[in-house]
Amino acid sequence: MSKLFEETRSLKAPVWGVIPRAAWPLVVAIAIGALIYFGVSPLVGGFVSKVMLIVGINIVLAVSLNIVNGYTGQFSMGHAGFMAVGGYVAAGIVYYGSIKLWGSADPAGGILSIVQEGPKSGPLLGKGDFLFVISCLIGGLVAAGAGYVVGLPSLRLRGDYLAIVTLGFGEIVRVILQGSHDQIQPWKAADAAAMPVYELAWKLGGPKGFNLVPTYTTLFWVYFWAVLTCIAAYRLKSSSSGRAFLSIREDEVAAQAMGVDLTKYKVRAFVFSSFFAGVAGGLYALDIGAISAGDLNFIKSFDIIIMVVLGGLGSISGAVLAAVILSILPEALRDFQSYRLIVYALLLIVIMIVRPQGLFGVREVWDLKIFKRRGGGLGGSAGGAP
Amino acid sequence: MTQFLQTLFDGLTVGSLYALIALGYTMVYGILKFINFAHSDVFALGVWMTIVWSKWLGLGQPGAAPTPWYMGALVLVLAMASCGLVGFVIERVAYKPLRSAPRLNVLITAIGVSLLLQNTGQLKFVFGPYPKPIPSLIDSTELFSMMGVSVRMADVAVIGTAAALMIAMQWLIFGTKLGAAMRAVSFNTRNASLMGINVDLVISFTFVVGSMLAAAAGFLYAMKYEGQAKQTADSMWVMLGLKAFVAAVVGGIGNVRGAVIGGLLIGLIEFFGVSYLSSHYRDAYVFAILILVLLLRPEGVLGKATVEKV
Numbered sequence: 001m002s003k004l005f006e007e008t009r010s011l012k013a014p015v016w017g018v019i020p021r022a023a024w025p026l027v028v029a030i031a032i033g034a035l036i037y038f039g040v041s042p043l044v045g046g047f048v049s050k051v052m053l054i055v056g057i058n059i060v061l062a063v064s065l066n067i068v069n070g071y072t073g074q075f076s077m078g079h080a081g082f083m084a085v086g087g088y089v090a091a092g093i094v095y096y097g098s099i100k101l102w103g104s105a106d107p108a109g110g111i112l113s114i115v116q117e118g119p120k121s122g123p124l125l126g127k128g129d130f131l132f133v134i135s136c137l138i139g140g141l142v143a144a145g146a147g148y149v150v151g152l153p154s155l156r157l158r159g160d161y162l163a164i165v166t167l168g169f170g171e172i173v174r175v176i177l178q179g180s181h182d183q184i185q186p187w188k189a190a191d192a193a194a195m196p197v198y199e200l201a202w203k204l205g206g207p208k209g210f211n212l213v214p215t216y217t218t219l220f221w222v223y224f225w226a227v228l229t230c231i232a233a234y235r236l237k238s239s240s241s242g243r244a245f246l247s248i249r250e251d252e253v254a255a256q257a258m259g260v261d262l263t264k265y266k267v268r269a270f271v272f273s274s275f276f277a278g279v280a281g282g283l284y285a286l287d288i289g290a291i292s293a294g295d296l297n298f299i300k301s302f303d304i305i306i307m308v309v310l311g312g313l314g315s316i317s318g319a320v321l322a323a324v325i326l327s328i329l330p331e332a333l334r335d336f337q338s339y340r341l342i343v344y345a346l347l348l349i350v351i352m353i354v355r356p357q358g359l360f361g362v363r364e365v366w367d368l369k370i371f372k373r374r375g376g377g378l379g380g381s382a383g384g385a386p
Numbered sequence: 387m388t389q390f391l392q393t394l395f396d397g398l399t400v401g402s403l404y405a406l407i408a409l410g411y412t413m414v415y416g417i418l419k420f421i422n423f424a425h426s427d428v429f430a431l432g433v434w435m436t437i438v439w440s441k442w443l444g445l446g447q448p449g450a451a452p453t454p455w456y457m458g459a460l461v462l463v464l465a466m467a468s469c470g471l472v473g474f475v476i477e478r479v480a481y482k483p484l485r486s487a488p489r490l491n492v493l494i495t496a497i498g499v500s501l502l503l504q505n506t507g508q509l510k511f512v513f514g515p516y517p518k519p520i521p522s523l524i525d526s527t528e529l530f531s532m533m534g535v536s537v538r539m540a541d542v543a544v545i546g547t548a549a550a551l552m553i554a555m556q557w558l559i560f561g562t563k564l565g566a567a568m569r570a571v572s573f574n575t576r577n578a579s580l581m582g583i584n585v586d587l588v589i590s591f592t593f594v595v596g597s598m599l600a601a602a603a604g605f606l607y608a609m610k611y612e613g614q615a616k617q618t619a620d621s622m623w624v625m626l627g628l629k630a631f632v633a634a635v636v637g638g639i640g641n642v643r644g645a646v647i648g649g650l651l652i653g654l655i656e657f658f659g660v661s662y663l664s665s666h667y668r669d670a671y672v673f674a675i676l677i678l679v680l681l682l683r684p685e686g687v688l689g690k691a692t693v694e695k696v
Contacts, residue, residue, distance in 0.1 A: 348498030
């Protein structure tokens with residue numbers, strides 16, 4: 001109860017006006033991204049930077065899945081499917097876009113997207129960076145559209161249907177993408193440049209995967225999106241939609257009685273979540289420079305689910321923390337690989353029996369008692385909301 | 387015409403496998419109101435148990451004598467017994483502590499159990515990560531050919547065993563006292579326990595029966611696809627389980643007769659889609675049907691529409 005009370009309080013009229021309110025997340029995201037890219041990355045070296053990149057992408061995935069599985073209490077199991085949709089769209093746009101616009105599929109980014117280590121020179125943003133940002137956005141939007149199409153029929157019904165439909169969706173996306181036509185290789189760029197866009201759109205490599213895509217994803221872009229995702233998720237949680245999500249999760253019948261349109265809000269949560277999954281897919285594809293639908297199977301979806309469940313269904317900082325831990329763990333323990341999924345599975349079962357709300361539940365790290373001067377009580381959490 | 391009849395026959399054979407798996411889904415859903423995600427893995431375990439037991443008994447190995455029918459039946463019984471035991475343990479250890487927990491938690495646990503089964507099976511000292519060939523327990527030559535449709539002994543055994551098991555289920559649920567208890571628990575768990583029904587026992591029994599049916603489906607699958615090499619953790623198992631779940635939803639989840647009808651229907655749709663449209667999208671047809679059913683008749687073919695009461 002105190003949580004809801006506190007969130008209502010943060011709803012008072014905006015002090016700053018609309019434009020700064022919309023702009024500061026971007027500023028913060030750019031600042032944190034730049035800090036990590038220029039400040040932290042050269043200090044820690046190549047391997048740790050690579051792990052940090054994986055951590056960042058997993059943060060975007062876990063926090064976005066948390067919107068559906070955590071806030072709304074529905075259960076999506078096709079997050080990797082939306083990731084694949086976004087990834088393929090982004091990779092296709094960057095690859096064929098580069099060929100169409102400047103005739104070759106080589107990276108054409110500025111300082112912010114030089115993947116190699118060492119001193120960087122050149123303009124801050126290259127022409128390729130704009131294509132990259134736009135491709136991630138479009139990838140996210142297409143994934144969100146897919147989320148709408150999948151969610152609308154299944155979310156009209158009880159929650160568990162969504163689990164099955166999304167699991168099936170993930171597999172279908174895989175099957176369909178593996179049925180796409182052969183990719184036009186970079187050395188045949190002239191052929192591709194002469195082809196109309198609608199023909200190129202389906203030449204996504206089929207079962208061999210979509211390869212040799214120019215790479216743009218650096219720590220800057222990953223953490224730029226990770227911070228944006230977290231801020232969006234945090235604002236969503238305390239918005240009126242967010243409270244509708246939380247009410248659906250607590251009790252659908254009661255929420256409906258209070259005038260919450262169940263299907264509308266469930267689909268809304270699902271669309272938001274799919275959007276960020278699509279963006280993460282774009283980041284993932286343009287980090288490796290290749291994407292293969294076979295890799296983004298339901299095991300990948302399970303990986304993201306366990307992050308959300310471990311961190312706490314509904315907790316953003318919990319999801320971030322779980323994403324960090326569970327991304328570093330396999331890297332730290334090489335021999336752990338063959339036991340990784342067994343440990344994850346046991347972890348899921350044990351968490352559900354011992355602590356079903358996850359590490360943090362709906363609360364955030366800064367809501368914990370150790371971070372407060374005065375613990376407990378109704379008014380005790382007043383300092384929580386920024 | 388021949389193609390039509392052959393497709394019909396193949397669809398019914400595979401459909402009866404789906405129906406057997408769907409029965410397990412639908413029974414558990416009817417009683418506990420959750421999707422037992424681990425069910426598809428119990429089915430896969432059934433296939434593996436068939437492989438393991440046949441190897442142990444020295445049946446169906448390359449160069450061995452043809453397997454007499456009673457030894458095949460023994461393998462079936464052993465596979466069913468071992469999967470029944472696994473089903474019992476799963477229910478007692480993982481699901482029983484969550485009897486009063488929200489449905490989402492039980493669903494997550496079920497996913498955990500499913501992952502656990504898949505990945506434990508992959509360990510070197512269990513079944514191993516490498517594909518193993520399915521033993522040929524049955525004579526795979528053509529039995530007879532009618533109007534161009536080739537009928538193998540394996541197909542006859544699959545349809546015959548599946549039909550016998552389904553009739554047995556019908557008798558169990560609608561003709562015995564235990565079946566009446568199962569229906570009572572499914573109707574209203576609390577009232578059933580007030581009437582002196584041992585709810586825990588009934589739930590355990592349901593899991594055991596469902597797992598045994600899945601094991602039987604696994605055994606029949608092994609007979610139909612004998613000689614092929616299969617991996618322990620393959621998305622194929624999950625896909626087969628999912629199709630069976632779709633069958634349960636299409637027939638009306640919680641409805642035992644619906645599961646059978648749904649299973650046959652899904653088998654037919656899949657095979658007609660493959661044979662007349664395109665074989666590449668065989669998994670997509672089933673899910674297209676699922677979405678259509680969810681949109682048009684969410685309670686399924688035989689299901690009754692229910693209103694959730696507070």
